[in-house]
Amino acid sequence: MALFRIENNDQLENIKEQPFKLEREIQSLTENNLKGIFGLEFVKSEFSLNNFRIDSLAFDRDARSFVIIEYKRDKNFSVIDQGYAYLSLMLNNKADFILEFNENSSETLRRNDIDWSQSRVIFISPSFTTYQKEAINFKDLPIELWEIKRYNNRTVNYNQIKTSGAQESVKTISREDKTIEKVTKEIKVYTENDHINNGNTETQELYEKLKDGILNLDDNISFQAKKQTIGFKIEESIFLDVVILAKSLKMYLNLKSGELQDEKDIARDVSNVGHWGNGSYEIKMHDTENIEYILSLIKQSLKLNKNNVG
Numbered sequence: 001m002a003l004f005r006i007e008n009n010d011q012l013e014n015i016k017e018q019p020f021k022l023e024r025e026i027q028s029l030t031e032n033n034l035k036g037i038f039g040l041e042f043v044k045s046e047f048s049l050n051n052f053r054i055d056s057l058a059f060d061r062d063a064r065s066f067v068i069i070e071y072k073r074d075k076n077f078s079v080i081d082q083g084y085a086y087l088s089l090m091l092n093n094k095a096d097f098i099l100e101f102n103e104n105s106s107e108t109l110r111r112n113d114i115d116w117s118q119s120r121v122i123f124i125s126p127s128f129t130t131y132q133k134e135a136i137n138f139k140d141l142p143i144e145l146w147e148i149k150r151y152n153n154r155t156v157n158y159n160q161i162k163t164s165g166a167q168e169s170v171k172t173i174s175r176e177d178k179t180i181e182k183v184t185k186e187i188k189v190y191t192e193n194d195h196i197n198n199g200n201t202e203t204q205e206l207y208e209k210l211k212d213g214i215l216n217l218d219d220n221i222s223f224q225a226k227k228q229t230i231g232f233k234i235e236e237s238i239f240l241d242v243v244i245l246a247k248s249l250k251m252y253l254n255l256k257s258g259e260l261q262d263e264k265d266i267a268r269d270v271s272n273v274g275h276w277g278n279g280s281y282e283i284k285m286h287d288t289e290n291i292e293y294i295l296s297l298i299k300q301s302l303k304l305n306k307n308n309v310g
Helices: 023-031 034-038 079-092 094-103 130-135 178-186 192-196 201-215 291-309
Strands: 003-006 012-015 041-049 052-060 065-071 120-125 143-151 155-160 221-225 230-234 237-244 249-253 281-285
Touching: 023 034, 023 041, 023 052, 023 065, 023 120, 034 041, 034 052, 041 094, 052 079, 052 094, 065 079, 079 094, 079 120, 079 130, 079 143, 079 178, 192 221, 192 237, 201 221, 201 237, 201 249, 201 291, 230 291, 237 291, 249 291, 281 291
Parallel strands: 065 120, 120 143
Antiparallel strands: 003 012, 041 052, 052 065, 143 155, 221 230, 230 237, 237 249, 249 281
16 A cells, blocks of 8 residues: 655655564564553563563553563464464463563562453564464454554554454364463453343344444544453543443443533442443443433543543
C-alpha cells in the first residue's frame, strides 16, 4: 500500500519505508512504548531462564497475566514451536516470573494474583511469511503476530495479523506435540462466542444491538474477549467492559467516581464494590428501552479514555 503526505497545493509526496537494520531497534522502540502500543507494563528486558532468553517480559494488568514478547528480523522460525516453548517455560517456572516482576516493580505479586490461563506470546517482525500467518489460524491460539513498519517521516505502524475467521481449535494438533498438549490444558484463549453463549436468545440479540451501537461511535474502536468480560477499546485503552449474563447485560464504564454525567441516574457507583470490569460505574441492561441514552453514557467514557490515549 502506497502512502503519501499532502504538501502545498495538494501535491502528494511519497512516504517511503525505512527498514530496521537491527532487532534491537525494534525492541528498544517497543519496550519504551509498551503502554501506548499494547496497554502492557514493562517488566524486564533480556530475561534469561533455563537456557532461554526472553527479549521482553511484560505484564497485562487487565488480564492479570504475563506476556512474552519476541522480536524477529529473520523469517526462518516456527511461531507455533517457539511460542509454545516459551509458554511451557513460563508455566513450569511460575515463581521465577513472579520474582522477576517483584524485583522490577514497587508492587509485590503472589502466585494467586496471577491468572496463568491468560498467558500469551507476541512476535513482532517487519514481516511474516505466508506459512507463519497460516500457522496461527486457530480460534484459541495464545500467540499473536504483529508486523512493524517504519517510514521516513518518523512514523511507525504496528499491525496485528488477524486470523481469517478461524474455527479450528489448536487442541486438534496438541495430541501430536506433548508441549502443546501440556500448555493447552492450562491456558485458555477466550472468544466473543464464549461470552455470547452465556446469554439466552434475547440477551444475545441485545448484545449485538449494543455492540453495533458502540462500534458506530468511533472508527478506531476494537474489542477483545477476556476471561470474565468483553473489553471495548479505543487504541489500547479499555473504555467499557461488558458481561453477558443469562437474561441481561452488565456494563462497566472506565470512569472514576464523579466523572460521569448521568441525568437519569441509571448507573451505579461500584467503586467500593468488587467487580470484574474497569472503572467505577455499572449499568444493567435488560432491553433496548434506554439504549440510546446508555450509548451516550458510554460515549463519555470513550471520549475521556481517547483523550488519555492522545
